[in-house]
Amino acid sequence: MPATAGERPLTPAGRRVLEVASALFYERGIGQVGMELIAAEAGVTKKTVYDRFGSKEALVLAYLRARDERWRAFLDERLAAAPSPRERVLTTFDALGEWLRAESARGCSMVNAVAEVPDPDHPVHRVAAEQKSWLRGLYADLVVQAGHRDAGGLADRLALLHEGAVVMFSVGGMADAPEIARDTAAGLLP
Numbered sequence: 001m002p003a004t005a006g007e008r009p010l011t012p013a014g015r016r017v018l019e020v021a022s023a024l025f026y027e028r029g030i031g032q033v034g035m036e037l038i039a040a041e042a043g044v045t046k047k048t049v050y051d052r053f054g055s056k057e058a059l060v061l062a063y064l065r066a067r068d069e070r071w072r073a074f075l076d077e078r079l080a081a082a083p084s085p086r087e088r089v090l091t092t093f094d095a096l097g098e099w100l101r102a103e104s105a106r107g108c109s110m111v112n113a114v115a116e117v118p119d120p121d122h123p124v125h126r127v128a129a130e131q132k133s134w135l136r137g138l139y140a141d142l143v144v145q146a147g148h149r150d151a152g153g154l155a156d157r158l159a160l161l162h163e164g165a166v167v168m169f170s171v172g173g174m175a176d177a178p179e180i181a182r183d184t185a186a187g188l189l190p
Contacts, residue, residue, distance in 0.1 A: 075099075111166075139154070
């Protein structure tokens with residue numbers, strides 16, 4: 001679990017607050033969830049929430065970072081089991097399908113947060129951009145490992161397929177979007 005804004009390790013109460021806030025922010029939206037509700041659901045006082053995180057903004061950022069860490073660990077576990085570089089690329093889409101069905105029916109938490117916080121200078125935008133940059137970089141690394149020469153161009157296409165699959169799954173009602181994206185990616189790979 002991430003530390004608070006002051007980089008202190010989270011206490012058990014802090015972890016509980018973060019878990020509750022994460023579920024509420026994802027399910028209901030950041031703007032719909034107040035600190036009072038988080039405190040009540042976590043079984044702590046509002047003072048405890050502020051003592052651990054300092055502000056709602058810091059709690060939102062901790063939520064996004066924790067969710068991103070969970071996604072990366074989930075994906076890393078699946079990539080480690082893939083038998084070849086080409087299969088590692090395709091495994092990202094298999095993992096995405098699993099993740100969407102189990103953890104992300106409402107779509108990408110980063111995109112949802114950015115949609116709620118329109119100010120491009122808000123730290124939410126930076127955290128989301130870092131996550132998307134990481135994803136594109138992961139695809140670039142995987143493409144190089146798979147022996148493709150135009151790593152940047154193909155990484156862009158794969159990242160677009162990935163993000164498009166998330167949107168079509170969560171907003172477009174296309175339950176097989178990750179599988180379609182996987183099939184499309186297979187056609188792009190050497």
